[in-house]
Amino acid sequence: MTTFADLGLSPKLLKALEKTALKTPTPIQAQAIPHIMQGADLMGLAQTGTGKTAAFGLPLLHRLLDIGHPPGPKHVRALILAPTRELITQIKDNLETFTKGTAVKVTMVVGGASLFKQAQALSRGTDVLVATPGRLIDLLERGDVSLEKCGYLVLDEADHMLDMGFIHSLRKIARHIPLKRQTLLFSATMPKDIEEIAATYLRNPVRVQVNPPGKPAEKVTQGVHFIPNGDKAKLLEDYLKKHPGEQALVFGRTKHGSEKLAKLLASWGFRVGSIHGNKSQNQRDRTLTEFRAGELDVLVATDVAARGIDIPTVRHVYNYDMPNVPENYVHRIGRTARAGAEGASISFCAPAEMVELQAIEKLLKKPLPVVGGAPWAADVVAAAPRPGQNRGQNRGQRPGNSGRQGQKLTAKPQGQRPGSGGQGRPQGQGKSGGQRPAKPQGGSFAPRRDAR
Template identity: 50%
Template sequence: MTTFNDFGLHADINRALAAKDYTVPTPIQVQAIPPLMKGRDLCGIAQTGTGKTAGFALPSIHHLLTYPHRATPRGCRMLVLAPTRELAAQIAQSCRDYGRFTKLSVSTVFGGVPINKQIRELSQGVDILVATPGRLLDLIDQRALRLDDVEIFVLDEADQMMDMGFIHSLRRVAKLLPSRRQNLFFSATMPKEIAGLADQFLNDPVTVSVAPQATTAEKVRQQVTFVEQKEKQALLHHVLKGEEIDRALIFTRTKHGADRVVRHLAGAGIQAFAIHGNKSQAQRTTALQAFRSGQVRLLVATDIAARGIDVSGVSHVINFEIPNVPEQYVHRIGRTARAGAEGIAISFVAPDEKTYLRDIERVTRTKAEPVKLPDDFNEMVRSLPKPVQAPRNTGGKGRDPQRQREDAQRRKGENPNRGPRREAPAGDGAQPQSKRRFRPRRSGVGAHKGAVTRVG
């Protein structure tokens, strides 16, 4: 049996692994770590939850410790690109854990938070930088970051990057990287478009795969119930009352749908948080921390969370709406049955979603166990509690206090004469701030000297 001690990792890394009680590597770690320690490029096909973060972080940290030197100002030695803020924060924390007994610096940059603090952190240079593409390019455009000294480049969840429209950003990043570097490319699926993207980054790579493409997580019991769309909320209340749930992730296809589910649950006295791209970073962090700590056992999410949440003890994944991309179903249910545990995936399928279900069954080569509606379901629908009222957006009155404070802070930083501009708190795919233009407001109510109007 292979152990971490067999890899010849730096002593400080082995010490950190021992502190976390990690002794036996996962299959992808067994396949990936040896060639990466030899400096080879790598293309990894692996589902989320297989341990691939340690698979690339451990040999990379070993390299940084074996060839020690300070990062150049506004530069980084290792760059990791991730599609979502949650995944970027998760990777950065793992790097900090594995390098806890070293002096390596780790920074995370993503949108939705003020950029000035990130600029200050990068000014002296960092060893490991984990970033989302939008904020990374914004920092580059403001000359707060340079990539010409990157020794190791990691592209994680490449297929989700493509789904989120980051292809042009990735191509631009590729042009800014030095020609001599080690490249690590990870994706849960490998269609032709992803393979073409890999060819742009990799040089004679080693390919490792720990599961067939688009396979569902092992030990996940899959169930499906056919129900009308307007009756799904009543079915959700029935499932939540009938199942022994430790923690459950509830997936919707839209942001407004996630908020609507939370309001309905609140009307029934069931606490849940929502996490999606319209939430501020503080709200997303608060929701994830509450879910991780067990303060709240239900988290309603869009697919932004399908690969960015690494929480142990998720007993159930509930597809309130099934995805229209089969691979996304694999990523969703991969949030449960992690690290050898068992889990349950329950899907609510409306008549117009049956085509999506057939696509999922064809790609995954599995068929979920059908579960009938309860006998008294019509009465459940009639007695469904009303949802709580959504907060009105009336200039701040009645809005979430935390969001009001964040908005006030952003308004204070909008004057372009006060130093570097901040990135708009949009989703992870926000365009770099430099793409926006400013022009003087020449007339109209409230016009004054120096006033500006945001365009674009």
């Protein structure tokens, strides 16, 4: 069996590892670390939860420990780019665990935090900078940081950075980094654009692939439950009550819908929090800290969090809304069954989401087991408006809906406007006198296809 000592890591890093849960290298770590320590560019392909942070972090820190003197003011020796604030925080925390007792300094910069304080932290220079692309560009344009002596570039979750439109930011940042550098790219999936990025920024890279791209963790039990949109909240309540005391992640499509769902679950007595793009960095950090500490049982999130949560105690993932991008399904369910543990994932599929389900099954190359309901008939799917259509109507009414809209699905019914449909008014029955139909107050959670 391979050990971290067999990989030739510094004794200081081995001592730090003794105080962590990492006892033996995972496959991605065992294969990637030797190549990185030899200075090769590397493209690592592995699903979430396989230990990619240590795979690039440990050999990177090993090489930095040999330098022996601090970086100059505003200078950065190694740059790690990742797409979300949650993932940046996770990487920084892991690296700081590995560097305890050493002189290596790790700094993170993300949007939503004080630009002035981040500039101050960088004024003295740093060994490792972990950053989101947008905030790093802000600091570069202000002259608060220099990458001219940066010898290492790591692109973590590169496919997700592409999904979020960071390719142009990457091009801007790369212009500030010397061509003579070591570049490492890690991704869970392998779309064509990743191949192009690798060809552009990596030189003769070693390719390390642990599992086929898009393959979910083997210990995740998966299933799909066919359910009308308006009945999803009650179904989620039933599932959560079946597993009291076990932590669950619930994924929604939009910021507004996820926040609304979290408030609803809280009104039903669940210990629940939410993280999405409308939350400040402090709010998101506080919620994740509470979830890690077991103070919350349920966390409702958009895909902004799908790759930034590493909490081994998560046992259940519920796809309340099916993801627009099939690869995001793999990342969502990868939040459970971490580090060899077991977990379960249930996807709620309304008629309008059959296209998303079919795309996921095509990616997985197999159908998801049906755990409830029955696949929607073609005529029902055809009649169901896609998310974003009929926004002025009660778009949650689907064939077979039990009429829960406007009853239990509004967390604060006392805030409803007169004539809002809060008492279960039939779909399309608005006010009299030719006025517009009343806007539903929380009936369907059928979100728009807008930004997260």
